[in-house]
Amino acid sequence: MSEQVHQEARLPQNAKEGILFMLIVSFLSVNTIAPVIVGLERGFSLQVYVEMLQILPIMWIIVMLVVMFIARPLVGKVMPLFTAEEDGFNAKILLTIVLNVTVISLIMTCIGMWVGTGHISLDPMQQFLHIWPRNFGIAFWIEILFAQPIARFAMKQIHTMQERKTVSA
Template identity: 60%
Template sequence: MQYRENRLPQNAKEGILFLLIISIISVNTIAPIIMGLEREFSKEVYIDTLKIIPIMWVVVVLLVRLVAGPLVGKIMPKFVGQTDGFNARILLNTVLNVTVLSICLSIIGTWIGMGEVTLDPFKNFLHIWPRNFAIAFWIELIVAQPIARFVMKKMHQNKANKVVSA
């Protein structure tokens, strides 16, 4: 039996909306923070970041759908028990997704930001990945995920209210 929760998407259309909310929030917060830490927090750096955000967003969505989603989907059942609650499931899912995405994006994001493919992200991986993971984890945990779950909950409440009043 699949676990269903009104704070999570329950069909493909809701899944797309959920992904869009999280990815747009994440890319628009995580990328500027990382770029600011890499270079400096300035208007010029922020404007440079805005130029790469559309590319990063496409990369993030593709990585979620093609890499992180399938991988985490295979790993989650090995760790989640039937008695595990919603918060435990969400926390594990977030940790696993952020781990996979932050590893990939610590490399790919560096290439996109630099505008060239080099070995730099591999040379600096042990320096940049933990920082990138921490930034992404906290943004996901306290900003992006709660907003997306709130939207899902409201959508499901509105649907339920329409059914009751009909």
């Protein structure tokens, strides 16, 4: 198997796989990033976690909408400015993660607080310079060490199974 085929096997190759990839990453991200951020804000307790679980479905939908309609198009336009065809897979993935996490965390720092508190206020903007770097750091490390590798592994497994079916047929 060539290096190029190996690299592409870790990423979605069609729209259906793209949706699956996004669902995996967003599900893992929302279910880890939100509890850590809320725990740091309100304390780590079972009561806080149970209360937070009530808003997770709403947050998951919001995150997917932000990814589809804001982050993905914006990052897609910016990536060619910073990358070249000969850049390596890992470099492109790292830059994609940094750009996506930046866009999503900028937006979700405000929206997350609004959804979590149940009302729209200026609090997220007033505390933004204190809150956003922490949120970015949490989201970045969860994405790079947990959510993205699991989603890429799932894609590789899907493509390996597809390749086996093709070879055996």
